[in-house]
Amino acid sequence: MSANNSYLGWLGVFRLGLVQTALGAIVVLTTSTLNRVMVVELALPALLPGALVGWHYAVQMSRPRWGYGSDMGGSRSPWIIGGMATLGLGAIGAALATAWMETAAAAGVIAAFVAFFVIGVGVGAAGTNLLALLATKTAPSKKAAAAAVVWIMMIFGFVLTAGVAGKMLDPFSMTRLVVVTCAVSTIAFAVASLAVWNIEKGAPAAPLPTTAKTPFRQAVAEIWNEQQARRFTIFVFVSMLAYSAQDLILEPFAGLIYGYTPGESTQLAGVQNGGVLLGMIATAIIGTTIGKSRAGFMRIWTMGGCVASAASLIALAVGATVGTSWPLQLNVFTLGVSNGAFAVAAIGSMMTLASAGKKGREGTRMGIWGASQAVAFGLGGFLGAAAIDATRALFADTASAFAFVFGFEGLMFLVAAVLAARVGRTAADDIKLPAMPAGDHLPAE
Numbered sequence: 329m330s331a332n333n334s335y336l337g338w339l340g341v342f343r344l345g346l347v348q349t350a351l352g353a354i355v356v357l358t359t360s361t362l363n364r365v366m367v368v369e370l371a372l373p374a375l376l377p378g379a380l381v382g383w384h385y386a387v388q389m390s391r392p393r394w395g396y397g398s399d400m401g402g403s404r405s406p407w408i409i410g411g412m413a414t415l416g417l418g419a420i421g422a423a424l425a426t427a428w429m430e431t432a433a434a435a436g437v438i439a440a441f442v443a444f445f446v447i448g449v450g451v452g453a454a455g456t457n458l459l460a461l462l463a464t465k466t467a468p469s470k471k472a473a474a475a476a477v478v479w480i481m482m483i484f485g486f487v488l489t490a491g492v493a494g495k496m497l498d499p500f501s502m503t504r505l506v507v508v509t510c511a512v513s514t515i516a517f518a519v520a521s522l523a524v525w526n527i528e529k530g531a532p533a534a535p536l537p538t539t540a541k542t543p544f545r546q547a548v549a550e551i552w553n554e555q556q557a558r559r560f561t562i563f564v565f566v567s568m569l570a571y572s573a574q575d576l577i578l579e580p581f582a583g584l585i586y587g588y589t590p591g592e593s594t595q596l597a598g599v600q601n602g603g604v605l606l607g608m609i610a611t612a613i614i615g616t617t618i619g620k621s622r623a624g625f626m627r628i629w630t631m632g633g634c635v636a637s638a639a640s641l642i643a644l645a646v647g648a649t650v651g652t653s654w655p656l657q658l659n660v661f662t663l664g665v666s667n668g669a670f671a672v673a674a675i676g677s678m679m680t681l682a683s684a685g686k687k688g689r690e691g692t693r694m695g696i697w698g699a700s701q702a703v704a705f706g707l708g709g710f711l712g713a714a715a716i717d718a719t720r721a722l723f724a725d726t727a728s729a730f731a732f733v734f735g736f737e738g739l740m741f742l743v744a745a746v747l748a749a750r751v752g753r754t755a756a757d758d759i760k761l762p763a764m765p766a767g768d769h770l771p772a773e
Contacts, residue, residue: 344478348481354513382706389703409520415454423509452699471626475676480605561696563751564674567747571670573733576709607670641663642734644660644734645738
């Protein structure tokens, strides 16, 4: 798609952002609300929801297959709609399984693992093809902004669902849990379906002739043999491992070292998320002004986000040893800004690199990187928490344990920065992009 008139305008980008909003709305119910119900209302071990969430990430190893399917078929929209339908059915099944646990724990747990398998398939199919569609239909100079818009709208889906569904769940009952999940899933599916309706009409991709279709295994092998794609896969894994390893230990850190109450540590998480949003917005603005005409902007910004994230984590390690005099909130806010800038730049790079190499492989590339990201996220939270338990057993005091773990996470981000630099100057995002004509900042659909 080389012609500018084949690219999406901002309205099209926002429409795809609505799909991510809908996806986030369902996911937050399955990974957060059901987690709480299992642990609090059903008094089940926290290991159970943790294993279910990890299982749904493991299932997303199938992402390359869903991207390959749309590459071969020539259209992404059916895969997005099908994935959202699958995700919604999986979420409803998970709610029913959770309710079943109240009377038949073993059967409910088995049903929950089946439901979370379906959820993983749905997230993988919809999410992979959403990014592949965004990558192929977004102008190079707008990729950072498009990535920011889509991710901010996903966070909006989290917040909106948490607020509205939270009120609808009170007074709580298992029946109400199932009804609310059905309502959220149905609305999310309808929104996503309307959002992608006819969105590919401007430049439909013709399906490949049967004789030109490459078998799935061969297609994956060809992409892995592409030096840039292979390096970027490794970068995604390392960087996302560092990104997610902090998730489950930051609030315990605030409570154990700084004496924060549960309410105060929750507010601290809000400070971090505010920083993430600021970092995303700043990257989007800079990416659409400086980035559109500066060579290597996305790669350099990705490296900078990794280095800034590393510095913030190393500062937290120092703060663990200094104690309550350390400006924890400022440190956490800075970490959030750095993480937000890194995330948008990395996703923008992903969208750019998806179109590099052999054509007609955008979905498969996105699938490989999405699988790498999912595995890293699944491992990151677990390894971060496990590392704290291990180091607290090894070190004489808790502060030293947190300092060691945060320092190691910072080191991982530095390794990720080196890997980002090695993606290379021959990548598509390192070609000087042509400046957009005056008045073309908001192109029509």
